[in-house]
Amino acid sequence: MNEPLLGIFWFVADASGITHLLVRSCPLDTAELYGDRLTFPHGHYDTWEAWRRRALPLPAPALRPIVVATEYDAWPRGRIVFERPPSRFVIYADRQLLAPVRLARVLTAFALPQEQTSVCPDLHYSRAKRLPPESTAGDRA
Numbered sequence: 001m002n003e004p005l006l007g008i009f010w011f012v013a014d015a016s017g018i019t020h021l022l023v024r025s026c027p028l029d030t031a032e033l034y035g036d037r038l039t040f041p042h043g044h045y046d047t048w049e050a051w052r053r054r055a056l057p058l059p060a061p062a063l064r065p066i067v068v069a070t071e072y073d074a075w076p077r078g079r080i081v082f083e084r085p086p087s088r089f090v091i092y093a094d095r096q097l098l099a100p101v102r103l104a105r106v107l108t109a110f111a112l113p114q115e116q117t118s119v120c121p122d123l124h125y126s127r128a129k130r131l132p133p134e135s136t137a138g139d140r141a
Helices: 043-053 063-068 100-109
Strands: 005-013 021-027 033-034 038-039 078-083 088-094 117-121
Touching: 005 100, 021 100, 038 100, 043 063, 088 100
Parallel strands: 088 117
Antiparallel strands: 005 021, 005 078, 033 038, 038 078, 078 088
16 A cells, blocks of 8 residues: 555546546655644645746646636645644645545545545635535546
8 A cells, every 4th residue: 555645636527527636745744743634745725826927847747727717616626634642634625525435536646545534624725616426437536
């Protein structure tokens, strides 16, 4: 299994309704200590703006028009942290991202062990566009 990662993520929908997962992550050994938690040291706003300005490579270059045309908080997003103790990963996200197909994509993208991962809807991330209904065919990494 790959090493688990911490980070931030978004789901964005293109003009054809296909939902894409955008991720920025780091391994635990480069994470930032925040109280009793380890967290990814960069925020959603800073990352989105860096992608917009081309200061960071966009993980899916074909999605550049979406990043340029919208604000960072227009799309449902989330964050993964590691709590020490109890030695578990926590996914904080917009409630619509916690549906089984999308949650599975997040677990895979961050190599999170399901038995050591908790999920928490977070109102901080909930002021976003509604995504098309989840499906296994209409979503892309």
